[in-house]
Amino acid sequence: MPPDPVLCLASASPRRRDLLATIGVAVEVRPVDLDETPGAGEAAHDYVLRLAREKALAGARLSALPTLGSDTAVVCDGAILGKPAGREQAAAMLRSLSGRCHEVLTGVAVSGPAGVLATCVTTRVFLRPIKEAELAAYWATGEPADKAGGYAIQGLAAVFVEHIEGSHSAVVGLPLFETAELLARQGVPLWNGALPSGPMS
Numbered sequence: 528m529p530p531d532p533v534l535c536l537a538s539a540s541p542r543r544r545d546l547l548a549t550i551g552v553a554v555e556v557r558p559v560d561l562d563e564t565p566g567a568g569e570a571a572h573d574y575v576l577r578l579a580r581e582k583a584l585a586g587a588r589l590s591a592l593p594t595l596g597s598d599t600a601v602v603c604d605g606a607i608l609g610k611p612a613g614r615e616q617a618a619a620m621l622r623s624l625s626g627r628c629h630e631v632l633t634g635v636a637v638s639g640p641a642g643v644l645a646t647c648v649t650t651r652v653f654l655r656p657i658k659e660a661e662l663a664a665y666w667a668t669g670e671p672a673d674k675a676g677g678y679a680i681q682g683l684a685a686v687f688v689e690h691i692e693g694s695h696s697a698v699v700g701l702p703l704f705e706t707a708e709l710l711a712r713q714g715v716p717l718w719n720g721a722l723p724s725g726p727m728s
């Protein structure tokens with residue numbers, strides 16, 4: 528028998544559900560559809576935290592369980608890169624990230640008995656130079672379409688990633704260390720109940 532859900536996941540992202548499963552947190556999935564347009568002049572840090580909180584609060588209206596919302600943005604030269612609208616935009620995004628460092632910001636918010644607890648994790652990602660032929664071949668795989676910044680570090684684009692400074696799981700969609708701390712503070716059991724409960728540090 529699969530474990531009973533202990534958390535509502537206000538997200539359509541299969542990556543987030545899988546990441547939570549790796550730390551033994553079974554979820555009920557309640558995707559919410561929000562306007563994800565950044566505010567004029569809104570800083571990326573404020574933007575991902577705002578969306579994470581909005582998703583958590585919208586999901587909480589659909590469930591009696593503590594609820595998690597999250598948002599990931601790729602930031603390059605101060606610009607927020609969302610999901611590419613098509614082939615040309617995807618290529619332009621990766622061209623702008625090629626051969627240099629950019630930042631990935633992930634906001635995560637958990638609403639529960641302690642109110643809404645939230646944090647933002649920033650990771651620096653260094654990509655090697657990417658050739659034009661590689662950009663075309665990468666788009667044809669279908670991988671970039673639903674990914675912020677137009678790439679997936681956990682997928683085929685791993686061959687472009689020289690190194691990172693920060694949290695690999697945050698780039699995929701959820702910073703597991705920080706998420707575990709927020710969940711523990713909301714009384715959500717980890718490791719399917721096998722990890723002794725209470726604040727982790």
Ligand SMILES: Cc1cn([C@H]2C[C@H](O)[C@@H](COP(=O)(O)OP(=O)(O)OP(=O)(O)O)O2)c(=O)[nH]c1=O
Pocket residue numbers: 537538539540542558559563597598599600601631673674675676678679680681698699700
């Ligand atoms: C940079 C990067 C992003 N991504 C993904 C994570 C997120 O799912 C997505 C960013 O879009 P988000 O808007 O954060 O999430 P989502 O639309 O997939 O799900 P929801 O809003 O319902 O929670 O890009 C990767 O999977 N790998 C990567 O390397």
